Amino acid sequence: MTSFPDSAPPTADYWSATTASARPRQVTVIGAGIVGLASAAALSRAGHQVTVIDRAAAAGQGASGGNGCQLSYGYVAPLAQPGLPFDVPGLMLSRHGPLHITPRADVRQWRWMWEFLRACSAPVAQRSTLELLALGALSRQETEQWIAGASAEALSFSRSGKLVLYATQSSFDAGRRQAELQAPHGPLQSALPGDGFLAHEPALASFRGAVAGSIYTPDECAIDGLALCRNTEEVLRSRGVVFEYGVTVHGLRREGARVSRLLSSAGDRPVDALVLAGGAGSAALAASAGLRVPVYPLKGYSITVPVRDPAAVPSVSVTDAKRKVVYARIGDRLRVAGFVEIGARDGAVDPRRIEQLQACTQEAFGGAVDIGAAVPWAGLRPATPTSLPIVGRSGGVENLFLNVGHGALGLTLAFGTARRLADAF
Template sequence: MRVIVLGSGVIGVTTAYYLARAGHEVTVVDRQTGPALETSYANAGEVSPGYSAPWASPGLLFKAIKWMAMKHSPLVMRPKLDPAMWTWCIKLLANANEDSYQINKSRMVRVAEYSRDCLRALRAETGIRYDERTQGTLQLFRTQKQMDAAGYDMAVLDRYGVPYRLLDRAGCVEAEPALALVKEKFVGGLQLPGDETGDCFLFTNRLAEFAAKRGVEFRYGVTIHRLESDGRAVTGVVTDQGTLTADAYIVAMGSYSPKLVKPLGLSLPVYPVKGYSLTLPITDAAGAPESTVMDETHKVAITRLGDRIRVGGTAELGGFDLTLRPERRRALDHVVSDLFPQGGDLSQAEFWTGLRPNTPDGTPILGKTPVRNLYLNTGHGTLGWTMAAGSGRLLADAVSGRRTEIEMDGLTVERYGRAAVAEPARPAAVRPA
């Protein structure tokens, strides 16, 4: 079968690899000059099944107000006259209750745990290297109140069979020796030993090389204008270099996916949530993190990637604006210098921003759609790197007509019911930014 994958981030490339592995003829199309040059370029580096949870949790509104009042706020809202933003926020708050949280969490963990297993198998199969480490995540608590509240998180982890260890201050220093220099700044932590780390950009580029060896054609520098449809199925992708045709089409364009499929009658509740990162060279290996430390107060992750430290955080709602804001850098500077003052050289740091494609319920949108030959692989939010391998494998199985290894119930666009499906517009035209 001929398949076109739209998007060459980590989601699109893993999908293409598994499709080629299944024997399909695959073409990947992207407007960039190479793979992983947008959201996959400089994310926090975490592969974190243990940290897979929806933002929409009980008490979210009060937490959000508290976060936005902080000096180095982990949450920023830049109000716009954008109905999509406010509709998404309303849906997010509608999911912020215990029943919805448990349903959404179970779906996310199902995908994330499966994806971690797929990633391990992929490493064994290909020998791929990407500055990976398998030493877990340490969620660091600066206050006793945070430490006491960990009981709720542990109950959730128990429910889903996710391994963890609650550590006192000494245990945190044993897991991350560089924290001995600042041990007065925290009281304890929650370690998730099943989590991993790695450079998503390196992984995506190297997997693209493996995919090319399996026959995948990568067409870079191609602007996608619209999907053509006969009302039942997609008949082609109109680009600035002509119309491309295939038997099946997979949309893996992150935050830009809703614009592309809306004229086909699909309304995806995916909205961009902007994140920032710093990447700085390590100057003292003994003063750098061993794996990932997640500062619970500031919601910032500090990750060791080979001879570099990646610092990632902030959730900013403001549409598709990619402005690098100095105040967001100051927040990341503060956290890494506060916890790892001797680890890296901030003067040499690369400051970056990207758009995470978030759904209001936290779960990605995967698999078949009501349009006969159109498939979706989008809406992963902050967990695209965590869920990439599993999502790619699920899409390859769905396109191939094979039974997926985990249940797809609650993962497809069908979970949104009639709100997600309408009569297609004619003509089906859109020009993503």
């Protein structure tokens, strides 16, 4: 298998990595999650004057603050997979399974689901995987150029690798086929039968005998997503980027082929160039300008747990493929995230989901973590049917740009899609 093309430490400073835009613009970015912040960084680097608007009171208050903290450049399998359509009836009936669908009287949901089911074919899944790998390689390069100027300790950044654990032989075989598909294009990966994962992470002893096999990716990383958002904002402010918090954007006023004004709780304002990077709310804003953006929110959950015994808690990032739960060390805490709910109305915390995450964590690591001090989170992750983000010019509206639909890969792909966005200006 080939080694990751961009795994070496970056040699260029982030701010000198690209040339300036030939036509600097006044750009408004809607969204102060990691995707919006990375967009602002790439646009500022290209010489544009950038203002970031968000309805929250600070950066990273949505999915960016509660995500799984894994930078999974090489584990990019799209959610839409062959065979999944046969599971749909059970996913509707199983209220608390790892993947759950709640049908709604919502045309947007049914249209998205139809496109999602059409994407559940081997050719589409393979194409999506290869495109995500290419985007992941770019994002790794851009992300590491960014964090090279920050404190790894302050960001809880680690380059400790990743293990994906498969409970059954059939799922392990599927994981191995995925690794073989990625081999010419992505990172170095190893298929480890049985308990072979223990050689890389002895702290997973509780999984001994319960795993048919695992896929190990030594170059994968982890980072505190909220800390990265705060660091990015701090650097951008020092470079003249303006931030406006507590501002809700209600809609866009379109005149001909352009968005002329932004309609918000802080009043209407003229627009030169506009970037929608506001997560799940971006589809509604695009619709107010007459555009359909195939993005739908997928709800996820996480807990953040203090670590009592660092030697007994993995430093390697871990994905339990059966339960769709991920574990990532961020300093003296363990982030545990999981579940996909299609059709959730909001980001309210379901206590039963949190109890499931706590039970998984307690079973895996026992007293090595302080489960009683777990901090719960739930939020909406904007996804496309194919899991491929939508990046660049909107098509039909000449000054409207998109950077949306990252799903569970927002932290991983943010700086890569931001680079593509800036290149599209």
